[in-house]
Amino acid sequence: MSGWTAADLPSFAGRTVIVTGANSGLGEVTARELARVGAKVILAVRNTEKGDAAAAGMTGDVEVRKLDLQDLSTVRAFAEGITGSVDVLVNNAGIMAVPYAQTVDGFESQIGTNHLGHFALTNLLLPKITDRVVTVSSMMHWIGYISLDDLNWKSRPYLAWPAYGQSKLANLLFTSELQRRLEAAGSPVKAHAAHPGYSATNLQGQTGNPIGTKLVRLGNRLATDAAFGARQTLYAVSQDLPGDSFVGPKFGMFGPTIPNAPRSPLARDKKKAAALWELSEQLTDTKFAL
Numbered sequence: 001m002s003g004w005t006a007a008d009l010p011s012f013a014g015r016t017v018i019v020t021g022a023n024s025g026l027g028e029v030t031a032r033e034l035a036r037v038g039a040k041v042i043l044a045v046r047n048t049e050k051g052d053a054a055a056a057g058m059t060g061d062v063e064v065r066k067l068d069l070q071d072l073s074t075v076r077a078f079a080e081g082i083t084g085s086v087d088v089l090v091n092n093a094g095i096m097a098v099p100y101a102q103t104v105d106g107f108e109s110q111i112g113t114n115h116l117g118h119f120a121l122t123n124l125l126l127p128k129i130t131d132r133v134v135t136v137s138s139m140m141h142w143i144g145y146i147s148l149d150d151l152n153w154k155s156r157p158y159l160a161w162p163a164y165g166q167s168k169l170a171n172l173l174f175t176s177e178l179q180r181r182l183e184a185a186g187s188p189v190k191a192h193a194a195h196p197g198y199s200a201t202n203l204q205g206q207t208g209n210p211i212g213t214k215l216v217r218l219g220n221r222l223a224t225d226a227a228f229g230a231r232q233t234l235y236a237v238s239q240d241l242p243g244d245s246f247v248g249p250k251f252g253m254f255g256p257t258i259p260n261a262p263r264s265p266l267a268r269d270k271k272k273a274a275a276l277w278e279l280s281e282q283l284t285d286t287k288f289a290l
Contacts, residue, residue, distance in 0.1 A: 004257050006033045006227070006234050013038035016086050017237070018125070020067060020118065021093025023050040026136065026196055029230035030090060034237070035060035044078060044093075046070075069093055069117025070103035072284060079124035086128050088237055091118040091135040091171075097160040100153070107283065108152040110160075114167035116284055119174060123286040132190040133178065134236045137171040139195055139252060142264045144169030148275055151283075172246065172263055173273040174280070178288075179243040180270075181277075185290040194236040194247040195261060196229025197254060232257055 012034055022031040022043035035041045035058045044067035045051035051064035065081065068074040094114045103112035122133055144165030150156050153163060171193060178191040228249075235257045236247040248261030266272070281287050 004231070004235055004239075006231055009033060009037045009234060009238055011038050012087075012238075015088070015131075016040045016042070016084065017088040017090060018042045018044055018082070018086055019090040019092055020044045020069065020121070021046075023047060023054040025226050026230045026233060027090075027092040028054045029226050030092060030233050030237070031062070032058045033230065033234055035062050039087075042082075046093075067093075067121075068104075069113045069121070070105075070107075070109060072105050072117070072120055075117055075120050076124060079121060082125060082128055084128070085130050086125060087131040089122060089125055089129055089133045090233060090237060091122065091133065092233065093118075094136065094167075097164045099160065100158040102152075105283075106152070108154075108158070108163060110163045110167045111151055111153075111170065114164075115170035115174060116280060118171075119280045120284040120286045122174075122178065123281075123284075123289055126189075126289045129189055132192060132237070133175075134192045134194060134233060135171045135175050136233060137175075137193045137195050137246070138164075138168040139197070139248075140165045141168040141172055141195075141267055144264075145266065146170060146173065146272055146276055148272075148279055151279065169264070169267055170276060172267040173269070173276050175246075176244050176267075176270070177273040177277045180273075181288050182290070183243065185288075187290050190241070190243045192236040192241060192243070192245045192247065194232040196232050197249040197252060228254075235259070 017034050017039045019027050019031045021027040023045040031041045040061040043051045043064045046068045048064055048066055055062045055064050067078045101109040175191045175193040182189050232247050241259050245259045246261045246263050247259050249255045250258045
């Protein structure tokens with residue numbers, strides 16, 4: 001499977017997949033490819049006009065629904081609106097290295113969007129999910145450190161990149177703890193994570209720092225495209241993998257897709273994963289529902 005690409009996707013006929021942030025970038029490619037092979041794909045997006053525009057370029061059964069991960073009331077409304085079963089949830093949406101801001105619920109925007117919003121969404125949908133949850137992390141989790149005492153950067157000086165790294169590390173700890181809980185509950189559902197390497201999408205270039213933005217855009221000249229990045233997610237969505245797999249390019253930024261991408265020592269901390277889960281339950285007022 002070393003040369004695996006989206007062309008190797010199996011049929012998803014009769015299956016339903018939710019993809020967050022599916023109006024552009026990796027999410028759009030992920031949704032488009034899954035719709036192409038027969039899935040019913042729900043594009044969960046903050047801007048439904050952009051979602052409609054993305055859906056217009058897709059073939060198959062595609063639906064656009066409102067979801068703003070920075071507002072837990074819309075997360076709850078979205079979950080309540082899903083009445084049937086869902087085979088796969090793809091937690092793809094994210095923001096990267098943005099200036100300090102708070103979500104509607106008072107969370108630092110990166111941890112709020114990239115982790116807490118998806119944490120709540122997963123827990124609320126979990127009784128309806130039949131196959132797997134795939135969460136998109138990043139190589140930048142290596143610079144991340146989880147501060148359980150100050151997850152939302154209220155008492156320490158805000159730094160955009162460390163905040164992003166914290167949120168991406170949280171994605172991996174969330175995946176590990178979710179898999180542990182699923183196994184303990186006797187559930188057949190699997191939790192996986194994936195990272196795209198470094199793909200040039202509109203995620204970059206929103207740092208609010210002119211110098212940082214120029215450096216990121218310069219780096220994009222060396223980056224792979226969104227199709228390459230989405231390939232990692234699609235592999236995690238479609239292949240038979242052990243729980244808590246971390247899918248990514250073999251050589252970090254490029255290379256064939258592998259199911260055991262390197263993760264940092266902090267991403268393997270089971271005690272921190274459990275503690276982050278408990279804190280996330282408190283902050284979002286959601287719990288493991290199985």
